[in-house]
Amino acid sequence: MIPALWFWLIAIMIAGYVVLDGFDLGAGLLHLFGTRSDQERQQVLKSVGSVWDGNEVWLIAGGGTLYFAFPGLYSAAFSGFYLALMMVLWLLILRGISIEVRGEADSSMWKSFWDVVFGGSSALLALLFGVALGNVVRGVPIDSEGFFFLPLWNNFQPGANAGIIDWYTVLIGLASLAALAMHGSTWVALKTTGDLEKRASGWASNFWWAVAALTVLITVVSFRLQPHIPAQFAANRWGYIFPLLALAGLAGVRLFIARQNELASFLSSCLYLLGMLTSAAFGLFPYVLPSNVAPENGLTVANSAAALYGLTIGLWWWIPGMVLATGYSFFVYRRLRGKVQA
Numbered sequence: 001m002i003p004a005l006w007f008w009l010i011a012i013m014i015a016g017y018v019v020l021d022g023f024d025l026g027a028g029l030l031h032l033f034g035t036r037s038d039q040e041r042q043q044v045l046k047s048v049g050s051v052w053d054g055n056e057v058w059l060i061a062g063g064g065t066l067y068f069a070f071p072g073l074y075s076a077a078f079s080g081f082y083l084a085l086m087m088v089l090w091l092l093i094l095r096g097i098s099i100e101v102r103g104e105a106d107s108s109m110w111k112s113f114w115d116v117v118f119g120g121s122s123a124l125l126a127l128l129f130g131v132a133l134g135n136v137v138r139g140v141p142i143d144s145e146g147f148f149f150l151p152l153w154n155n156f157q158p159g160a161n162a163g164i165i166d167w168y169t170v171l172i173g174l175a176s177l178a179a180l181a182m183h184g185s186t187w188v189a190l191k192t193t194g195d196l197e198k199r200a201s202g203w204a205s206n207f208w209w210a211v212a213a214l215t216v217l218i219t220v221v222s223f224r225l226q227p228h229i230p231a232q233f234a235a236n237r238w239g240y241i242f243p244l245l246a247l248a249g250l251a252g253v254r255l256f257i258a259r260q261n262e263l264a265s266f267l268s269s270c271l272y273l274l275g276m277l278t279s280a281a282f283g284l285f286p287y288v289l290p291s292n293v294a295p296e297n298g299l300t301v302a303n304s305a306a307a308l309y310g311l312t313i314g315l316w317w318w319i320p321g322m323v324l325a326t327g328y329s330f331f332v333y334r335r336l337r338g339k340v341q342a
Helices: 002-033 038-049 057-069 071-080 082-104 108-138 167-191 194-225 228-235 237-258 262-284 308-335
Strands: 287-289
Touching: 002 038, 002 057, 002 108, 002 167, 002 262, 002 308, 038 082, 038 108, 038 167, 038 194, 057 071, 057 308, 071 082, 071 287, 082 108, 108 167, 108 194, 108 262, 167 194, 167 237, 167 262, 194 228, 194 237, 194 262, 228 237, 228 262, 237 262
Parallel strands: none
Antiparallel strands: none
């Protein structure tokens, strides 16, 4: 019971991080490709400049909680995905640096360089986060001792000899890129004014079609590639509430963009991401990292969790910490509500 509770707490924390930092990543794409002047780029940066570092607190909190609650998963994942995690770390560093130093010199070349770094690192992070999720859903070659190693790529096939990158994980990465681009577009439309606001709504509308098509495709492929997912939904039909939330959010984005309701379209995008991520978590439960070569070697909430006493005591420390973090996020977003100016 307690390990399962921690599974869902971590899943919700990670989903919360994706929702919050996801619009930062999507805004980075628009910053590079969707703006036409330095004033518009300043608007995009100002829309995320006061919240991006607070959003990443949820990534740190989720990683720390994962280490505490499921040390078996933490040790296996950080050794098996070492190269990919280092790439993510460097992209996070470059993205943070680009936000902070872009305005430190009044030079068009200086600003253009950091604009490319910000937009490029945002796009690559959105892609890599999707590839990481694809690896978790597909499974990895865990041995009987609970460890594995994956090359960056092998034969591009999602079989027993798969690498981190294969056609399935790239497909999930592209879906992640499209979803976060749509999410960021709804945020920029919500926070900016003038021509940029209108173009951001147009970008969100265009990305919606790609997200809708990729959602159908990755759902069909995931159900066929990972047999535990259809079995889990068949055994627990109440779990269909999660994909229904995703569908409701996706439909809401389209509806409210047409009605020019920026806040409702952004919240609908949040609902879509939450629905998709909780659907993946539900479909994999009780696995935290399945094996694609020997299902019995997969890491579950039972065989990778910390001792029950530690999990119970830790819950009483986790609750006030999360209340503070949630209160901080609520205060910041309420304080900074409304449109930004360059």
